[in-house]
Amino acid sequence: GAGRTAPTGPWARVDGWRLGGAAPSVFDLEAGADVERVPVWASPLRVAVGDADVTADAAADSTVASVAVEAGRATVSIGGVARSFPFAVGTDGVWLSDGGEAVHVRERRESYGAVAASDASPTLVSPLPGTVVMVSVADGDRVDAGDAVAVVEAMKMEHVLRATVAGTVWLGVAVGDQVTRSGIVATIEATEAVDSDDA
Structure with missing residues (x-):
């Protein structure tokens, strides 16, 4: 209604911050013909994989992966098992390398972009x-x-x-x-x- 103004300061953030812990931001990611809805927590960087129960404590959920990024490599740890992937950021997404194959991953935006x-x-x-x-x-x-x-x-x-x-x-x-x-x-x-x- 009348008199509403846009939020400023911390209230203008769109990164999932809230009292009682951050909620994940949700992205629809596509790699070729595959599309996956991926919840992402920003700090520390974690992603839910497969059929993760994001209503559970993310730190305790065995299907939530922690991600460390350093010097062109992303290390993904799930349940104590870590794998490292070289990556490169492009103008329209990220290229990941796995076993000699490169995969292009980008955010799906067809709901408004295409x-x-x-x-x-x-x-x-x-x-x-x-x-x-x-x-x-x-x-x-x-x-x-x-x-x-x-x-x-x-x-x-x-x-x-x-x-x-x-x-x-x-x-x-x-x-x-x-x-x-x-x-x-x-x-x-x-x-x-x-x-x-x-x-």
Whole structure:
């Protein structure tokens, strides 16, 4: 509603920080035709693998891998067993080497990046029932496709909802609000092409 302002300081962070411990950030990663949803904890760097129970204590979960990165190598430790992989960061993802084969891994962004503007929905909805833990914009702000708009925590994972089209954002929620699956979080009034001579 009126009078809402965008958060500042630590409240503007989108890295999973919260009282009582950090929730993981969730990324859809693709390597070739394979796509995997991967929860990631930032400090210390850990990732969930396979069917990890991210609702459990991440430190105690045997399917949560710790990752150490140093000098072009990533060392992944799961249940006391460590493997090291050479890697290189490219402009569109990361190249990992395993057994002489190189694998390109990148974040999947087709929900807004590769979708034609005419096919992109201007309505952002929650993927699961949850709680709005962060709002990155204020009513009436201009956003570009791919900009973070809000973060919904569901099942102890944080889901970043990003603008699918460029335009003016109108919020349907505030921090702390409960949302249902497919509940409207924000609507984006798509930007129309304008003449540069208009005032």
